[in-house]
Amino acid sequence: MPVSKKPRRKQSKLQSPKRGSPAVALPDRRAVEGFLSTVGGRQTENAMAAAQDLMYSAWDQSSKRSRVDLARKALAISPVCADAYVLLAEEEAKSAQEALEFFRKGVEAGEKALGPAGFKRYAGHFWGFLETRPYMRARAGLAATLNALGEVDAAIDHYREMLRLNPNDNQGIRYVLAACLMKRSDTEALKALFKKYDEDGSALWLYSRALVAFREKGGSDVEADEFAMNALRANRHVPAVLNGKKAKPSTSGYLTMGGEDEAAHYFQEWGFEWITTPGAVDWLKKIAAEGAPTQATRH
Numbered sequence: 001m002p003v004s005k006k007p008r009r010k011q012s013k014l015q016s017p018k019r020g021s022p023a024v025a026l027p028d029r030r031a032v033e034g035f036l037s038t039v040g041g042r043q044t045e046n047a048m049a050a051a052q053d054l055m056y057s058a059w060d061q062s063s064k065r066s067r068v069d070l071a072r073k074a075l076a077i078s079p080v081c082a083d084a085y086v087l088l089a090e091e092e093a094k095s096a097q098e099a100l101e102f103f104r105k106g107v108e109a110g111e112k113a114l115g116p117a118g119f120k121r122y123a124g125h126f127w128g129f130l131e132t133r134p135y136m137r138a139r140a141g142l143a144a145t146l147n148a149l150g151e152v153d154a155a156i157d158h159y160r161e162m163l164r165l166n167p168n169d170n171q172g173i174r175y176v177l178a179a180c181l182m183k184r185s186d187t188e189a190l191k192a193l194f195k196k197y198d199e200d201g202s203a204l205w206l207y208s209r210a211l212v213a214f215r216e217k218g219g220s221d222v223e224a225d226e227f228a229m230n231a232l233r234a235n236r237h238v239p240a241v242l243n244g245k246k247a248k249p250s251t252s253g254y255l256t257m258g259g260e261d262e263a264a265h266y267f268q269e270w271g272f273e274w275i276t277t278p279g280a281v282d283w284l285k286k287i288a289a290e291g292a293p294t295q296a297t298r299h
Contacts, residue, residue: 047077047078048078048080048081048113050077050078051074051075051077051078051081051084052074052078052081052083052134054070054071054073054074054077054081054084055070055071055074055081055083055084055087055134057070058070058071058074058087059087064091067087067091068087068088068091068092071083071084071085071087071088071091071092072084072088079109080109080110080112080113081109081113081134082106082107082109082110082113082134082135082137082138083106083134083137083138084106084109085102085103085105085106085109085138086102086103086106086134086137086138086141088102089102089103089106089141089145090141096145096148096149097149099141099145100142100145100146100149103138103139103141103142103145104142106134106135106137106138106139106141106142107135107138107139107142109134109138110134110135110136110138110139111135113131113134113135114131114132114135118131118132119165122165123164123165124164124165124166124167125166125168126162126165126166127166127168127170127171128166128168128170132165132166136162136165136166136171139158139161139162140162140171140173142158143155143158143159143162143176144176146158147176147180152180152183152184153184155176155180156177156180156181156184159173159176159177159180160177163177167196169197174193174196174197174200174205175204175205175269177193178190178193178194178205178208179269179270181193182208182212182270182273187212187215187216190212191212191216194208194209194212201230201234202234202257203231203234203235203238203257203258203262203263203266204265204266204269204270206227206230206231206234207228207231207234207235207238207266207270208270208273209227209231210224210227210228210230210231210284211270211273211274211277211280213227214228214277214279214280214283215277215280218279219279219283219286225287228283228284228287229287232287232288234257234258235257235258235259235262235263235266236258236288237258237259237260237262237263238263238266238267238284239281239284239285239288240263241260241263241264241266241267241271242267242271242274242275242281242284243281243285246264247260247261247263247264247267248260248261248264249261249264249265249268250264250265
C-alpha cells in the first residue's frame with residue numbers, strides 16, 4: 001500500500017522512506033514489530049522466532065551490508081523466514097527478475113511458516129497478527145514486481161487474495177489494485193472496489209473514483225460531479241498539477257494529506273489516465289472553478 005498530516009494531523013506513509021535520506025531519519029516500521037512482539041509475548045521460542053528477531057535487528061541497521069548479512073543469517077537459522085527474502089529482494093537483487101525470485105521464495109516460506117492451520121485461523125484478519133506480516137510483505141512485493149514486469153493479471157490475482165485475507169487493508173493494497181484494474185479498463189471491478197472501501201477519503205481514492213465515473217458517464221453526470229467535488233475537498237491542488245503546474249514532491253516518503261506533495265504523488269500514479277481521457281482534465285477544471293460545497297456527499 002499501502003494516515004495523514006493535514007495542517008498537522010497524523011501522518012500517512014504511502015511508501016517506505018529511502019535509507020540515507022538527509023530529510024528524514026525515521027526507523028523502519030518493520031523493526032518496531034520486534035518491540036511489539038516482546039510486549040505481546042512470544043508464543044514459542046524456536047528457530048523461526050530467532051530468525052525473525054534477526055530480521056527486526058536487520059531493519060534497525062544503517063548499513064546495507066549489515067542488513068543483508070543478517071538476512072542471510074536468518075535464513076541459515078530458519079529457511080521459512082519470509083522477511084529475510086523480502087529484504088534480499090529489496091536490497092540485494094540485481095534485477096527485477098532476481099527480485100521476483102526472492103519474493104516468490106518469501107511467499108513460499110511464509111506459507112510454510114503459517115501452515116494450513118494459520119491460514120484458517122487468521123483469514124479475514126491478516127496483518128492484525130504479527131505472525132502474518134512477513135507473508136503479506138512478501139506477497140505484496142511479489143505482486144508489485146509482477147505488475148512492473150507487465151504481468152498485470154497475475155498481480156491482480158495476488159492483490160485480490162490479499163484483500164480477502166485482510167479486508168481492513170492496512171497495507172493499502174486497494175490503491176495498487178485499482179491502478180491495475182484501470183490498466184485493464186475493468187470498470188465494473190473498479191466500481192465494486194470503490195464501493196467496498198467507500199469510506200476512504202484520500203485524494204488518490206476520490207480522484208480516481210471521479211475519473212472512472214467520468215469515463216463511464218461523461219461530464220454531465222450528477223454523481224460524477226459529486227465524486228469530483230469530494231475529491232477537491234480532499235486536495236485542491238490536483239487540478240492544477242494535471243494542467244501542468246509542477247508540485248513539490250515528498251522528499252521523506254511521507255505525504256501531506258491535502259498538500260502539493262500528495263498532488264504530485266497522485267499525478268505520478270494516475271496522471272497518465274487523466275491526461276489520456278478526452279475531456280477529463282477540462283471537466284475537473286470546470287468543477288474546481290465552480291467551487292465545491294462544504295459538506296461531502298457519500299455514495
